[in-house]
Amino acid sequence: MKKIAFLGFLFLNLTVTAYAQDLVKYVNTLQGTNSRHELTYGNTYPTTALPFGMNTWTPQTGRNGDGWKYQYFKKTIRGFQQAHQCSSWTNDYAVFSFMPVAGKLTVNEEERATSFSHKNEIAAPHYYKVKLDNEITTEISPTERGAHLKFTFPERQKSYIVLDGYTKLSLVKIIPNERKIIGYVNNGHYVPENFKNYFIVVFDEPFVSYGTWDNQSNEIMPGDSMKEGKGAGAYIQFKAGVTVQAKVASSYISHEQAAITLKRELGKFKTFYQTKEAAKKIWNEHLGRILVEGGTEEEKATFYSCFFRASLFSRQFFEYDAQGEPYYYSAYDGKIYRGFMYTDTGFWDTFRAQFPLNALMYPTMHGRYMNALLAAYDQCGWLPSWSFPGEGGSMIGNHAISLFADAWVKGIRTFDTQKALKAYYHEATNKGPWGPANGRHGWKEYYQLGYVPYPEYGEATAKTLEYAYDDFCAYQLAKHTGSSFYEKIFERQMFNYKNVFNPATLFMEGKDSKGEWKPKFDPFEWGGPYTEGNAWHWLWSVFHDVNGLIGLLGGKEKFTTKLDSVFTEPPTVNTGSYGGMIHEMTEMVNAEMGQYAHGNQPIQHMVYLYNYASQPWKAQFHVRNIMNKLYNSTENGYPGDEDQGQTSSWYVLSALGFYSVCPGTSEYVIGSPVFEKATITLENGKKFVIKATNNSPKNCYIGATRLNGKNYTAKFLEHTDILKGGMIEFDMQSQPNLTVEQSLSDRPFSLSK
Ligand code: CA
Numbered sequence: 001m002k003k004i005a006f007l008g009f010l011f012l013n014l015t016v017t018a019y020a021q022d023l024v025k026y027v028n029t030l031q032g033t034n035s036r037h038e039l040t041y042g043n044t045y046p047t048t049a050l051p052f053g054m055n056t057w058t059p060q061t062g063r064n065g066d067g068w069k070y071q072y073f074k075k076t077i078r079g080f081q082q083a084h085q086c087s088s089w090t091n092d093y094a095v096f097s098f099m100p101v102a103g104k105l106t107v108n109e110e111e112r113a114t115s116f117s118h119k120n121e122i123a124a125p126h127y128y129k130v131k132l133d134n135e136i137t138t139e140i141s142p143t144e145r146g147a148h149l150k151f152t153f154p155e156r157q158k159s160y161i162v163l164d165g166y167t168k169l170s171l172v173k174i175i176p177n178e179r180k181i182i183g184y185v186n187n188g189h190y191v192p193e194n195f196k197n198y199f200i201v202v203f204d205e206p207f208v209s210y211g212t213w214d215n216q217s218n219e220i221m222p223g224d225s226m227k228e229g230k231g232a233g234a235y236i237q238f239k240a241g242v243t244v245q246a247k248v249a250s251s252y253i254s255h256e257q258a259a260i261t262l263k264r265e266l267g268k269f270k271t272f273y274q275t276k277e278a279a280k281k282i283w284n285e286h287l288g289r290i291l292v293e294g295g296t297e298e299e300k301a302t303f304y305s306c307f308f309r310a311s312l313f314s315r316q317f318f319e320y321d322a323q324g325e326p327y328y329y330s331a332y333d334g335k336i337y338r339g340f341m342y343t344d345t346g347f348w349d350t351f352r353a354q355f356p357l358n359a360l361m362y363p364t365m366h367g368r369y370m371n372a373l374l375a376a377y378d379q380c381g382w383l384p385s386w387s388f389p390g391e392g393g394s395m396i397g398n399h400a401i402s403l404f405a406d407a408w409v410k411g412i413r414t415f416d417t418q419k420a421l422k423a424y425y426h427e428a429t430n431k432g433p434w435g436p437a438n439g440r441h442g443w444k445e446y447y448q449l450g451y452v453p454y455p456e457y458g459e460a461t462a463k464t465l466e467y468a469y470d471d472f473c474a475y476q477l478a479k480h481t482g483s484s485f486y487e488k489i490f491e492r493q494m495f496n497y498k499n500v501f502n503p504a505t506l507f508m509e510g511k512d513s514k515g516e517w518k519p520k521f522d523p524f525e526w527g528g529p530y531t532e533g534n535a536w537h538w539l540w541s542v543f544h545d546v547n548g549l550i551g552l553l554g555g556k557e558k559f560t561t562k563l564d565s566v567f568t569e570p571p572t573v574n575t576g577s578y579g580g581m582i583h584e585m586t587e588m589v590n591a592e593m594g595q596y597a598h599g600n601q602p603i604q605h606m607v608y609l610y611n612y613a614s615q616p617w618k619a620q621f622h623v624r625n626i627m628n629k630l631y632n633s634t635e636n637g638y639p640g641d642e643d644q645g646q647t648s649s650w651y652v653l654s655a656l657g658f659y660s661v662c663p664g665t666s667e668y669v670i671g672s673p674v675f676e677k678a679t680i681t682l683e684n685g686k687k688f689v690i691k692a693t694n695n696s697p698k699n700c701y702i703g704a705t706r707l708n709g710k711n712y713t714a715k716f717l718e719h720t721d722i723l724k725g726g727m728i729e730f731d732m733q734s735q736p737n738l739t740v741e742q743s744l745s746d747r748p749f750s751l752s753k
Contacts, residue, residue, distance in 0.1 A: 023287035024280055026297075026304035026633075029123040032642050034072035034635035035088075039586050040599075042638035042647075043087055044309065045070040048128040050279060051286045051311045052342075052365065053144045054319070055250060056083045059130060060097055064109055064215065064231075065167040067091040072635040077130065078113035079164055080138055080149065082199070082250065084315065085344055086644050090388060093188035094197035097164045098149065098246070100136045102157040107235060108218045112162060125308050126279035141276040143265035145319060146249030148275035155241040163201070163234040164215055172234040174210050174225040179203045181234055182255055190390030190434070192334030199250040200258040209237040245272050251319055252329035253336060260322050286311060289361060290656070294676025294695060301633035303655050303674070306648035310357055313350065313645040314342035314369065317389060331389035332380035339375060340368040345644045346386040348395035348437065348466075349601050351402040353649035356660035356668075359410050360722065363683055367414030370407050373400050374415060377423040385437035393438025396459055396531050397466035398427045405473035405664035408480055410719050417481040424474050425486060428467070440467065445513060451499040454510030454518060454529040458577075461500045461510050461529035462602070465541040468496040472544040472751065473664040494751065497542045500529075501552050506562065507535040524595075527577030530602075532584050534576070536566055536595040537602045543662040546612040547750035556613040563610060563618070566603075567594045587640040591630060598630050599640020604650050605661045608669040611715040612747055616670070617701050617736030623654050623671035624700040656680070657690050657730065658717050665749045666719040672700050673730065686725030695732040703731040716748040 032042015049056035060081045061074035067088030069081070079097030099112050106112045120131040128140045135154040140147055153159035163172060165185055172183040180203070184196040211222040215231035227234070238244050247269075249262035269275040287304055295303075318328035318340045328341040345354070359366045376384045376391070383400035386392045401424040408417060429447070432438030442452035442460060446467055454460035472494040478486035502509045502517055510518035510529030518528065523535040530538050539562070542549040550559040571589045575581060587599035597603055607622040630639035631651050638647055653659045657673030678690045705712040708726040717728065744753065 021284050021288050023291075023304050024124060024126060024283045026301045027125050027283075027287070027308045028301060028305050028633045028637075029125055029128070029308070030072065030118075030635045031305040031309070031633055031637035032635065033070055036068070036071060036073075037583065038581070039583050039590075040638075040641050041636040042640075042642040043089070044638075044642050045083065046123040046128060047083075047086075047309075047312060048125065048140050048147070049142045049312060050144050050282055052314065052316050053142060053312070054316045055142070055145055055147070056312070057081065057128065057140045057142055057147050058083050059128065059138075064164065065091070072118075076113035076115050077132060078109045080140060082147070082248070085388070086313070087641065089641070090346075091189065093191070093389060094185060094250070094252070095166045095187055096170065096183075096185045096197070096199060097166065099162045099164065100138060100151040100153065101160040101162055102134055102136055102153050105158070105160050105220065105235060105237070107162050107213045107215070107220060107233065109164065109215065125283045127276050139272060141272065141279050143249070143275065143279070144316060145251070145261045146247065146265045148266060148269060148272050149246045149248065150243065150272040151246070152243045153238075153241050158240055159238045159242045159244070161236050161238070161244070161246070162213075165231045165233045166215075167231065169228070169230055170232045171228040172212060172226065172232055174207075174212070174234055174236070176207045176210060176225070179206060181236070182258070183232075183234070184255075188331075188390070189388040190392045191331050191388075192390070194334045195252070195329075195331060197250050197252060198255045198258045199248060200255065200262050201246050201248045202262065203236065203238075203244055203246050205238050205242055205244040207236050208239055211235055252317070253319060253327070257319055257321070261319060264320060283308070289681045290652070291679045291681075292655070292675040292677070294692075295674055298633060299655075299674055302631050302637065303652065305633045305637065306631070306651040306655075309642060309648035310354060310645040310652050313345050313354060314387070315344040317341040317343040330375075330379045331387075332376055332391060335379070337375065337379075339371065341372045341375065342369050343387040343389035346395055347399035347403065348385070348397055349643040349646040350649075351399040351406075351663055352601060352604060352646060353653055353660050354645040355403050356406060356663050357649040357652060359406055359412065360719070361680075361683070363410070363412055366407055367412045370404060370412065370415035370420070373403065374419055374423065377419075382432045382438055383423050383427050386435070391434060391438060393432060393435030395435075395437050396441070396463050397437055398424065398440060398470045399466070400424070400427070401470050401473040401477070402663050405477040408477055409664065409666045411723070417477055418483065421474060421478055421481075421483055421486045424470075425489070428471070428474070436463070446496070447493075449499070449513060450493075450496045451511060453513040456513055459527075459529060459531040461508050462531040462533075462538055462541070464500045465497050465508060465538060468494055469541065469543050471496070476664050494544065495548065497545070498548070498552065503552070506553055508538050508541075509535065522574050524572040525574040525576040526582075526585060527575075532582070532600050533597065533602045534574070534595070536569065537597055537600070540606045540609060541602060543605065544664070544749075545751040546609055546748070548752040550613055551752060560610060560613045560615050560618070563606065563613075566596050566606065567622070569594045571595065584640060591639055593629075598626055599638075601643065601646060604647075605659065608659050608661050608671060611669050612750065616715050617738065619669075620672035620701050621736070623659075624674070624697065627651060627654055627674060628697065657692070657728075662749060667716040667749050668719070668722075669716045669748045670702070672702060680722070682723060682725070684723065686723065688722045688725055689727040691727060691729040692732050693729065695730075698734050699732040701733050701736050703733045703737050705730050713743075714746045
């Protein structure tokens with residue numbers, strides 16, 4: 001937002017009270033888009049979509065098939081695409097694109113690419129607009145499964161729209177008398193053979209001419225109305241200098257369903273403006289569920305840009321039939337089922353804060369999600385861990401159980417807990433056919449030895465730590481639902497984190513099946529027994545038993561000293577098994593916070609752990625410093641990959657003043673709120689207010705705290721206290737409140753006392 005350099009700063013301040021609900025203006029969807037392979041500031045694209053929408057839309061600066069869809073520093077746009085997956089690392093599926101072309105018809109993606117500048121670009125959640133340097137303007141407003149597009153061509157120039165069928169098999173069928181194109185694309189990951197994205201496009205202007213082409217040969221077939229093949233596409237010519245609108249919708253089920261969706265979502269909108277205003281209203285209502293007051297305009301821009309990003313995941317993967325009933329195509333077995341399905345998330349990232357934020361704000365959706373997980377288990381035999389939309393088993397851990405346990409302890413009762421435990425037990429005692437997080441890599445040794453041995457298994461120490469946490473979640477769910485069989489099994493295993501703790505070095509380390517520690521231990525060494533991190537990052541992954549970890553480290557003093565050291569150690573990198581700098585390493589070095597690597601997930605909860613060891617003021621200081629230093633609302637707005645709403649959710653929760661350190665428990669650990677006041681409107685209609693008197697960047701420390709007017713000493717908030725509505729008040733001050741000594745019950749949840 002610094003870039004946007006509000007001339008209207010004063011104006012904004014004056015109007016913000018009068019239009020308190022116009023929050024969409026704070027969102028910059030370009031946040032985090034200035035990313036590249038070797039260094040990311042978010043790895044995002046300017047997502048134009050509704051909350052949790054099935055389809056998103058974005059301008060495309062990268063080649064077809066390149067996961068880097070839109071990079072801020074690129075000079076040309078080659079298309080406007082229907083998109084889904086968030087990250088260049090995962091690439092995307094079910095993509096097709098449109099490109100307006102003036103003068104001479106050019107179809108090839110390199111030839112049609114047109115320069116643009118950011119000053120001619122508007123990037124809001126409900127509205128994307130760009131005027132390319134050739135004077136063609138494109139505007140996009142989203143619905144959940146479709147979009148309304150508007151192309152304005154320069155006067156008297158021949159005006160074309162090119163439809164690109166992307167990287168794999170596609171079909172286009174042009175129906176001139178209905179001003180329509182239908183077709184499908186079948187690009188996708190880990191999906192059954194019959195996976196198709198059926199689309200329908202209806203224009204509001206007659207066709208002057210039309211034809212097909214394909215992006216393999218780039219050969220144009222004038223007058224041809226149908227083509228199927230790799231990269232098959234279409235072009236339409238309109239009258240010169242036209243302003244043409246296109247309504248688009250798509251379906252994974254059928255062409256008929258795409259037409260039903262088009263009518264259902266876009267039928268009521270006569271003009272582009274109406275679609276845009278409707279989308280704006282939806283976002284303002286959504287963002288208004290958390291109303292922040294006080295703070296700077298930039299802090300509000302960062303907050304709402306992050307809240308926007310957090311609210312895109314998980315994506316709906318279901319559709320509404322002619323009767324308005326939900327049903328979906330299963331990316332697991334290729335069949336059609338009744339009910340709800342969601343996709344585009346990797347639990348390794350999102351179990352930490354993104355799902356807890358959804359559980360708090362959107363419990364109805366979250367309840368449906370729990371059943372979708374069990375449906376996926378029925379359909380493919382495994383619980384999802386990374387939905388692409390099919391299952392890839394990427395990253396590590398079996399974190400579906402974290403979602404189940406967290407939902408249950410937060411009062412969500414929509415799902416069969418016995419089935420969830422059975423599915424998890426199957427997950428924990430088998431290895432599936434896909435990646436390491438499909439079933440359990442090293443499950444036998446984990447069960448027999450109490451840890452996953454290294455070097456027998458890659459990233460084994462990280463796996464042990466996350467399996468132990470997941471086992472705790474299963475224990476929690478079993479205990480809460482009276483399932484003693486599973487309770488006993490997982491109770492035995494949830495302390496397994498201790499088995500990879502080396503008392504000689506005071507770190508979690510790689511250990512082989514004979515019990516020998518990995519030689520030449522270097523806490524700065526990345527990879528090997530760790531996932532995308534080093535020993536400094538992985539020491540803290542004992543979410544469920546921080547007291548146990550405090551014990552291993554020799555008590556609270558030594559524990560907090562170790563936490564301090566993360567920031568005071570040099571940012572040294574030993575690239576280890578990665579054999580070279582990966583972007584996460586560079587991001588840690590650039591942050592100038594020692595070994596603190598907020599750009600990746602393993603350490604994101606760490607600063608909150610000071611609360612478990614009677615030094616809450618350090619959590620308060622660091623959490624504010626991280627928010628201030630590592631986040632902003634610009635294209636450089638994140639300290640690394642955003643990752644399906646996780647890094648945004650960290651900010652949203654932290655800015656409110658608390659964080660979900662241990663999903664699967666009902667507690668949020670207190671940090672330091674950014675705003676003077678935040679009002680959360682819950683789905684049950686209740687309001688929970690977080691008030692921070694005398695708050696400022698300098699006054700980041702919490703003095704006295706009151707919950708509903710009563711003195712409050714606990715270092716965590718209970719989910720039920722939020723749900724009931726009410727107010728927590730923090731008296732903010734410039735000096736740490738060193739006098740607070742907590743009773744044990746004031747400390748956040750730990751298994752060990
Ligand atoms: Ca990451």
